[in-house]
Amino acid sequence: MKFGYSITKDRQIDFDRNDKRIADYVREHEPSFKTCISCGSCSATCSAANFTDFSFRKIQLLVRRGETNEVKEEIKKCMLCGKCYLACPRGVNTRNVIIQINQAIEKIERHDI
Amino acid sequence: MIFDPFVLPFTIGLLILICIVFYKFGGWIKKLSSEEKSKLKKGLFSKNLFKAIREVFYESLLHRKIFRVNPKLGYMHMSLAFGWFLLIVVGNIETRIHSGTKMNGPFYPIFFKFFEHHREAVPFNDFFVFIMDFLLLFVMTGVVLAIFKRVYSKFFGLKSTTKLKVGDKFALYSLWFIFPLRFMAESLSSAVFHTGGFFTGTTGNLLASFLPASEIYYYLWWAYSLALGMFFVSLPFSRYMHIPTEVLLIFLRNFGVNASKQFNSFSEIEVNACPRCGICIDKCQLNTSLDNKKVQPAYFLREVRFKQVKEETATDCLLCGRCEEYCPVGINLNNIRVAKRREFAVDYTDNYNYLPVEDVVKADVIYFAGCMTHLTPTIKHAMTKILDKAKVSYWFMDEDGSVCCGRPLMMSGKDKMAAALVENNKRKIQASGAKLFVTSCPICLKVFNEEYDLGIKVMHHSQYMLQLVKENRLKLKLSDKTIVYHDPCELGRGAGIYEEPRALLKRFNNVVPNEFEKENALCCGGSLGNTKLSHEQRNIIATEVVNQLTIDNPDLLATACPLCKKSFTYKSTVKVMDIAEIVAEAIPASSEMNVT
Numbered sequence: 131m132k133f134g135y136s137i138t139k140d141r142q143i144d145f146d147r148n149d150k151r152i153a154d155y156v157r158e159h160e161p162s163f164k165t166c167i168s169c170g171s172c173s174a175t176c177s178a179a180n181f182t183d184f185s186f187r188k189i190q191l192l193v194r195r196g197e198t199n200e201v202k203e204e205i206k207k208c209m210l211c212g213k214c215y216l217a218c219p220r221g222v223n224t225r226n227v228i229i230q231i232n233q234a235i236e237k238i239e240r241h242d243i
Numbered sequence: 244m245i246f247d248p249f250v251l252p253f254t255i256g257l258l259i260l261i262c263i264v265f266y267k268f269g270g271w272i273k274k275l276s277s278e279e280k281s282k283l284k285k286g287l288f289s290k291n292l293f294k295a296i297r298e299v300f301y302e303s304l305l306h307r308k309i310f311r312v313n314p315k316l317g318y319m320h321m322s323l324a325f326g327w328f329l330l331i332v333v334g335n336i337e338t339r340i341h342s343g344t345k346m347n348g349p350f351y352p353i354f355f356k357f358f359e360h361h362r363e364a365v366p367f368n369d370f371f372v373f374i375m376d377f378l379l380l381f382v383m384t385g386v387v388l389a390i391f392k393r394v395y396s397k398f399f400g401l402k403s404t405t406k407l408k409v410g411d412k413f414a415l416y417s418l419w420f421i422f423p424l425r426f427m428a429e430s431l432s433s434a435v436f437h438t439g440g441f442f443t444g445t446t447g448n449l450l451a452s453f454l455p456a457s458e459i460y461y462y463l464w465w466a467y468s469l470a471l472g473m474f475f476v477s478l479p480f481s482r483y484m485h486i487p488t489e490v491l492l493i494f495l496r497n498f499g500v501n502a503s504k505q506f507n508s509f510s511e512i513e514v515n516a517c518p519r520c521g522i523c524i525d526k527c528q529l530n531t532s533l534d535n536k537k538v539q540p541a542y543f544l545r546e547v548r549f550k551q552v553k554e555e556t557a558t559d560c561l562l563c564g565r566c567e568e569y570c571p572v573g574i575n576l577n578n579i580r581v582a583k584r585r586e587f588a589v590d591y592t593d594n595y596n597y598l599p600v601e602d603v604v605k606a607d608v609i610y611f612a613g614c615m616t617h618l619t620p621t622i623k624h625a626m627t628k629i630l631d632k633a634k635v636s637y638w639f640m641d642e643d644g645s646v647c648c649g650r651p652l653m654m655s656g657k658d659k660m661a662a663a664l665v666e667n668n669k670r671k672i673q674a675s676g677a678k679l680f681v682t683s684c685p686i687c688l689k690v691f692n693e694e695y696d697l698g699i700k701v702m703h704h705s706q707y708m709l710q711l712v713k714e715n716r717l718k719l720k721l722s723d724k725t726i727v728y729h730d731p732c733e734l735g736r737g738a739g740i741y742e743e744p745r746a747l748l749k750r751f752n753n754v755v756p757n758e759f760e761k762e763n764a765l766c767c768g769g770s771l772g773n774t775k776l777s778h779e780q781r782n783i784i785a786t787e788v789v790n791q792l793t794i795d796n797p798d799l800l801a802t803a804c805p806l807c808k809k810s811f812t813y814k815s816t817v818k819v820m821d822i823a824e825i826v827a828e829a830i831p832a833s834s835e836m837n838v839t
Binding site for chain 1: 643657778
């Protein structure tokens with residue numbers, strides 16, 4: 131039966147059960163990722179964010195929440211230019227974070243992690 | 244035929260060596276592309292052959308490039324290579340003259356002093372005895388220096404020397420033993436048969452005064468032959484493979500075969516031509532500033548050669564090119580490094596379809612600031628001021644934010660992704676109908692020059708400003724400020740632009756020299772080539788470089804790369820300015836006089 135509306139999918143994130151594989155992989159291979167304070171300086175300076183809704187801050191949030199599929203789509207927009215790294219007040223090695231996230235995704239697809 | 248069983252280790256070793264070297268050479272040459280093969284064939288019958296032979300003489304025997312790094316180190320290598328070469332040549336001449344056209348085993352000249360006791364019968368005996376002794380002494384000095392170098396490398400200007408693995412050590416120690424054993428064998432033989440010259444004869448008599456020369460000399464010839472055999476057999480599996488491979492490399496290079504982007508057979512030859520001399524280790528700032536002694540080309544190429552490349556070694560490199568600049572073999576080190584990065588890289592997309600297909604502005608000149616310049620906005624403001632003053636009809640292509648040039652992706656080995664960005668930018672540039680492309684970022688410059696194939700002139704802003712000044716379209720106020728100019732890696736070693744920025748600054752300022760300039764310039768530490776360095780490590784590098792550059796306390800530290808400026812600014816007590824900012828500041832207000 132159609133009511134002309136649908137029920138929104140549950141957006142609750144259970145931090146005890148979410149997919150921590152990417153986050154753990156990145157934390158291990160690029161520890162500076164832990165120091166991110168989500169200030170958004172990276173988003174402000176991002177070359178890609180100038181044209182689309184991509185930003186490093188968003189990526190790191192998705193990674194921490196364990197939203198692997200969203201990360202996979204979002205990260206394709208990064209040009210790896212490195213402006214975010216220069217703007218980061220915490221010295222997060224953002225370019226390596228992006229590279230490590232991609233490696234983690236590849237490993238997940240190969241069932242290595 | 245003259246023969247004694249002790250020649251067997253030498254002869255067998257030599258045969259094994261020749262077989263393996265020819266097998267390896269054959270494999271590499273077979274794998275060259277057909278174009279490269281035809282270059283090789285053509286080269287063998289052209290005057291380039293003589294150029295190649297000349298270079299082999301200068302670099303493989305005299306080691307001119309090592310002399311330039313350090314004369315003592317150069318002498319050590321020259322005495323071993325050139326001295327040994329002359330020993331072989333003169334020894335052969337000596338025995339050929341002596342025995343006429345008779346066929347001799349390859350061992351005959353090597354062990355001549357064992358086989359020939361009636362020296363009077365040898366033509367020009369005195370001359371040969373003297374020259375062979377002299378050459379042996381020459382080589383021996385090299386051996387002594389080589390052993391000394393392992394103990395105290397600082398004497399040779401090397402702060403660190405290559406750490407060797409078992410195979411290399413085995414070859415190294417057998418090499419060390421060869422000439423002392425030859426010296427002992429010849430000395431004791433000459434004590435017994437009175438055949439020695441000033442060196443072997445004198446030592447022989449001295450040794451014979453307390454050693455039973457006639458009883459032991461035969462065993463020393465055995466030992467000498469064994470040392471030679473061991474060295475020959477271990478040579479193809481150790482770093483000494485560089486000796487034959489470098490010759491092949493020099494020939495190929497002179498015949499026009501060059502490194503390509505991909506890791507191919509030529510790169511394989513380059514890898515095998517690395518002697519692991521360790522000159523790169525001292526030039527690497529990851530070593531000098533951060534004490535990282537694992538990733539330098541000497542070690543990286545060893546990993547490549549034995550197919551054990553670790554991701555960290557491939558990635559942890561600034562790509563500053565200092566090692567390449569000083570490599571005595573002239574290996575394309577950055578090229579190999581990036582090629583190996585591709586093996587680890589994940590190309591996660593091949594299109595950036597969100598990039599706008601915006602209006603293209605028709606103009607004569609395109610100005611492209613680049614991502615890094617957008618983070619140092621004073622540079623782009625300076626450039627727009629300069630372009631306006633010079634009344635250039637230009638289009639500021641990335642005024643509203645930049646699309647990356649693709650170089651950072653390429654440096655990480657992600658070529659497919661970079662190609663998508665290249666296509667986007669190229670379309671816009673060509674649609675604008677511009678005749679000249681000017682960029683403020685040396686990192687972009689290199690890629691626009693080498694990968695875009697634009698068909699129009701590509702210039703760095705320092706070159707373009709110099710042209711504007713020369714054409715009298717830009718007038719500048721004279722200043723008496725002392726300036727140290729820092730050569731950015733990508734602009735200097737990367738694109739060979741050393742003189743234009745200096746010429747421009749010298750027109751209205753006082754440019755003073757610094758130890759670390761031009762080819763010897765240091766990397767600011769900001770390099771996009773390295774994704775492994777932490778923020779703190781980059782700061783350490785930047786601080787050390789700033790201290791070196793400002794050692795004479797200049798008024799200004801000038802650079803021509805936004806990333807260098809960014810790295811230096813907060814580390815330096817001296818004001819850091821991009822060359823464009825200095826020029827923009829020197830543009831006089833219309834009322835001012837005293838201009839160049």
